[in-house]
Amino acid sequence: FSVRQTESAYRYRDIVVKKQDGFTHILLSTKSSENNTLNPEVMKEIQGAMATAASDDSKLVLLSAVGSVFCCGLDFLSFIRRLTDDRKKESVRMSDSLRTFVNTFIQFKKPVVAAVNGPALGLGAAILPLCDIVWANEKAWFQTPLTYGQTPDACSSFTFPRIMGVASANELLLSGRKLTAQEACSKGLVSQVLWPGTFTQEVLRIKELVAVDAAVLQESKALVRDTSRGALEQANERECEALKRVWGSSQGTDSILQYLQRRTELY
Amino acid sequence: FSVRQTESAYRYRDIVVKKQDGFTHILLSTKSSENNTLNPEVMKEIQGAMATAASDDSKLVLLSAVGSVFCCGLDFLSFIRRLTDDRKKESVRMSDSLRTFVNTFIQFKKPVVAAVNGPALGLGAAILPLCDIVWANEKAWFQTPLTYGQTPDACSSFTFPRIMGVASANELLLSGRKLTAQEACSKGLVSQVLWPGTFTQEVLRIKELVAVDAAVLQESKALVRDTSRGALEQANERECEALKRVWGSSQGTDSILQYLQRRTELY
Amino acid sequence: FSVRQTESAYRYRDIVVKKQDGFTHILLSTKSSENNTLNPEVMKEIQGAMATAASDDSKLVLLSAVGSVFCCGLDFLSFIRRLTDDRKKESVRMSDSLRTFVNTFIQFKKPVVAAVNGPALGLGAAILPLCDIVWANEKAWFQTPLTYGQTPDACSSFTFPRIMGVASANELLLSGRKLTAQEACSKGLVSQVLWPGTFTQEVLRIKELVAVDAAVLQESKALVRDTSRGALEQANERECEALKRVWGSSQGTDSILQYLQRRTELY
Numbered sequence: 037f038s039v040r041q042t043e044s045a046y047r048y049r050d051i052v053v054k055k056q057d058g059f060t061h062i063l064l065s066t067k068s069s070e071n072n073t074l075n076p077e078v079m080k081e082i083q084g085a086m087a088t089a090a091s092d093d094s095k096l097v098l099l100s101a102v103g104s105v106f107c108c109g110l111d112f113l114s115f116i117r118r119l120t121d122d123r124k125k126e127s128v129r130m131s132d133s134l135r136t137f138v139n140t141f142i143q144f145k146k147p148v149v150a151a152v153n154g155p156a157l158g159l160g161a162a163i164l165p166l167c168d169i170v171w172a173n174e175k176a177w178f179q180t181p182l183t184y185g186q187t188p189d190a191c192s193s194f195t196f197p198r199i200m201g202v203a204s205a206n207e208l209l210l211s212g213r214k215l216t217a218q219e220a221c222s223k224g225l226v227s228q229v230l231w232p233g234t235f236t237q238e239v240l241r242i243k244e245l246v247a248v249d250a251a252v253l254q255e256s257k258a259l260v261r262d263t264s265r266g267a268l269e270q271a272n273e274r275e276c277e278a279l280k281r282v283w284g285s286s287q288g289t290d291s292i293l294q295y296l297q298r299r300t301e302l303y
Numbered sequence: 304f305s306v307r308q309t310e311s312a313y314r315y316r317d318i319v320v321k322k323q324d325g326f327t328h329i330l331l332s333t334k335s336s337e338n339n340t341l342n343p344e345v346m347k348e349i350q351g352a353m354a355t356a357a358s359d360d361s362k363l364v365l366l367s368a369v370g371s372v373f374c375c376g377l378d379f380l381s382f383i384r385r386l387t388d389d390r391k392k393e394s395v396r397m398s399d400s401l402r403t404f405v406n407t408f409i410q411f412k413k414p415v416v417a418a419v420n421g422p423a424l425g426l427g428a429a430i431l432p433l434c435d436i437v438w439a440n441e442k443a444w445f446q447t448p449l450t451y452g453q454t455p456d457a458c459s460s461f462t463f464p465r466i467m468g469v470a471s472a473n474e475l476l477l478s479g480r481k482l483t484a485q486e487a488c489s490k491g492l493v494s495q496v497l498w499p500g501t502f503t504q505e506v507l508r509i510k511e512l513v514a515v516d517a518a519v520l521q522e523s524k525a526l527v528r529d530t531s532r533g534a535l536e537q538a539n540e541r542e543c544e545a546l547k548r549v550w551g552s553s554q555g556t557d558s559i560l561q562y563l564q565r566r567t568e569l570y
Numbered sequence: 571f572s573v574r575q576t577e578s579a580y581r582y583r584d585i586v587v588k589k590q591d592g593f594t595h596i597l598l599s600t601k602s603s604e605n606n607t608l609n610p611e612v613m614k615e616i617q618g619a620m621a622t623a624a625s626d627d628s629k630l631v632l633l634s635a636v637g638s639v640f641c642c643g644l645d646f647l648s649f650i651r652r653l654t655d656d657r658k659k660e661s662v663r664m665s666d667s668l669r670t671f672v673n674t675f676i677q678f679k680k681p682v683v684a685a686v687n688g689p690a691l692g693l694g695a696a697i698l699p700l701c702d703i704v705w706a707n708e709k710a711w712f713q714t715p716l717t718y719g720q721t722p723d724a725c726s727s728f729t730f731p732r733i734m735g736v737a738s739a740n741e742l743l744l745s746g747r748k749l750t751a752q753e754a755c756s757k758g759l760v761s762q763v764l765w766p767g768t769f770t771q772e773v774l775r776i777k778e779l780v781a782v783d784a785a786v787l788q789e790s791k792a793l794v795r796d797t798s799r800g801a802l803e804q805a806n807e808r809e810c811e812a813l814k815r816v817w818g819s820s821q822g823t824d825s826i827l828q829y830l831q832r833r834t835e836l837y
Contacts, residue, residue: 210512282518
């Protein structure tokens with residue numbers, strides 16, 4: 037890892053964490069999974085980095101990824117292997133990991149800016165409304181492919197309808213409709229679209245935000261978020277219970293297998 | 304009626320119901336009223352068809368209409384005749400019918416896809432946010448002409464502000480602003496605009512949704528809807544009470560007469 | 571002031587009030603502050619005019635401004651002078667004034683139409699979602715420059731996320747992003763954009779709304795607003811407490827000074 041005067045970068049197994057002047061930059065760069073997909077181990081690394089950022093002098097967290105993909109959701113490839121070994125145990129383990137991971141975002145007190153560099157699928161898209169500002173590369177796209185037998189996660193059953201209305205939310209949640217960055221922006225999932233050629237520089241505008249007084253940032257986030265925290269925690273709980281039931285059933289396992297097969301055909 | 308291998312079509316007086324492979328298609332095609340307007344009898348037929356779809360093997364309901372009009376709201380033509388006979392009795396009868404009709408949508412557990420083939424006015428537009436996915440023919444347009452002395456119905460006082468913000472909602476609810484299908488889509492009332500030439504074929508994409516596991520569909524709808532069901536039922540109750548007061552007053556009757564006269568001038 | 575048959579205009583110190591046929595037109599035109607900024611005295615004049623409109627035969631209130639600016643938020647210029655004299659006393663006085671001013675909008679029972687003729691900054695933009703219909707001149711623009719160390723006001727921490735989603739709301743509330751009238755409209759903050767050349771005439775369309783029965787207008791507003799009034803009052807309370815803390819601190823005073831300096835550079 038490299039250490040400069042005002043920043044330090046640590047390479048974990050599945051993420052890179054750069055402590056910069058006034059903020060922490062967490063980049064997905066998974067080695068234990070493909071396409072920045074999330075398994076319990078990756079989630080734990082992110083939670084660890086966020087816990088550090090919560091208590092150090094970071095004013096906010098910037099979340100992005102190394103490479104051309106942002107995050108392709110849950111790591112179904114390793115999950116399916118474990119699920120076929122012990123369906124009950126593994127569906128509990130995964131839903132517990134997911135609950136804790138999502139609660140980390142719900143309860144995080146400093147602003148989180150997501151810089152979506154590429155495709156955001158499933159959990160990778162669903163988690164965005166729990167971030168505070170969402171910038172997307174114009175090349176990014178968004179999909180929650182629940183048509184393949186998954187119920188919603190990361191409170192998307194609660195946040196998506198409130199952001200874009202129930203009908204548009206269900207196009208994503210039920211029909212698995214794919215949104216371009218521009219579409220996601222016009223629906224409110226993304227707050228600004230940045231051009232591919234200047235994406236990295238434009239993300240540096242985060243420094244304007246870092247110039248704001250830390251207490252004002254945190255107080256503003258609290259004013260925006262505190263009244264819905266309880267409802268989000270309950271939504272997370274209900275969604276994780278539903279997923280545990282789905283994953284614990286043979287149809288659930290079948291639908292994941294089907295999804296993985298279809299995905300393979302697409303690539 | 305025609306019966307094929309995987310589908311059967313029943314012609315009721317005011318609707319056509321096609322039981323298809325995995326879903327129920329309900330089409331407005333009123334004979335007891337003009338322009339697919341809704342009177343207590345039409346509403347009862349729809350409720351009956353939805354009750355059947357709720358308990359049979361339908362995974363979802365597709366709601367549309369025969370002809371070039373989707374639904375022009377309440378059947379004020381027959382209503383005004385009855386209202387002038389016995390204002391008190393008839394305003395109670397109509398608000399009771401409306402309350403039950405709207406609650407049928409609020410409480411329906413399977414996804415409802417609305418395919419809005421043409422103009423959706425008043426209750427015909429107001430009911431759309433209680434459906435789960437809303438596709439509209441590019442030729443369709445939307446208006447809740449409450450300027451003519453009607454207070455909101457079908458929970459639109461609750462759903463419209465949450466979908467498009469209070470200011471845009473009030474342009475519809477207070478000012479009776481007319482929206483094109485594209486405008487309704489950009490405001491979130493409609494989730495996709497389909498081209499007139501291919502509308503009927505595109506609606507068949509519903510079969511992709513029908514391919515999803517029934518339990519996952521129902522569970523996903525429950526996650527999206529369950530937390531707001533109580534608030535919707537209360538909004539429905541308040542709106543029906545307000546309409547009963549409006550309809551029970553001489554100004555209310557006058558405003559309906561005025562509306563019918565203006566409408567006649569428009570056609 | 572001039573008195574015609576159906577209208578009368580009163581010039582107060584900081585506002586002009588025109589009682590017209592069926593509605594009251596309140597125009598900001600401040601003499602005690604620059605750019606229609608709001609200090610406790612200006613706010614009291616508006617409250618007085620609204621109290622009169624609440625109890626007379628006005629069916630609604632039209633809110634706009636004389637000149638090319640709508641409202642540039644709080645009058646920080648006079649505020650900073652008083653704040654440096656007695657920080658504690660003055661931060662209490664200002665937050666109390668703000669709380670009462672915002673509650674006047676939250677609790678107003680007749681529809682308020684805002685006709686935003688020019689730039690709406692800070693409180694001038696934040697108050698708009700507490701109006702019922704918002705028309706904007708195509709030349710108007712919108713900014714809540716909280717980056718300069720201010721936490722949100724006028725319930726914008728509650729209303730902005732509900733109108734445009736959390737991510738877009740935070741671009742305004744945290745990053746101080748500037749929106750054009752068209753952008754504000756596509757995000758739902760503004761319900762219609764009017765052309766500069768015909769702005770004044772188009773605003774007269776308010777007469778269509780004035781033609782609606784007064785009871786129906788008030789009942790419709792009640793249906794839309796009553797369920798969120800309590801939450802808005804609480805949001806107002808929380809925001810005013812936060813601002814009192816900010817203003818009562820030396821960093822808060824510094825950030826206002828910085829803001830005023832930057833603003834001077836911009837003009």
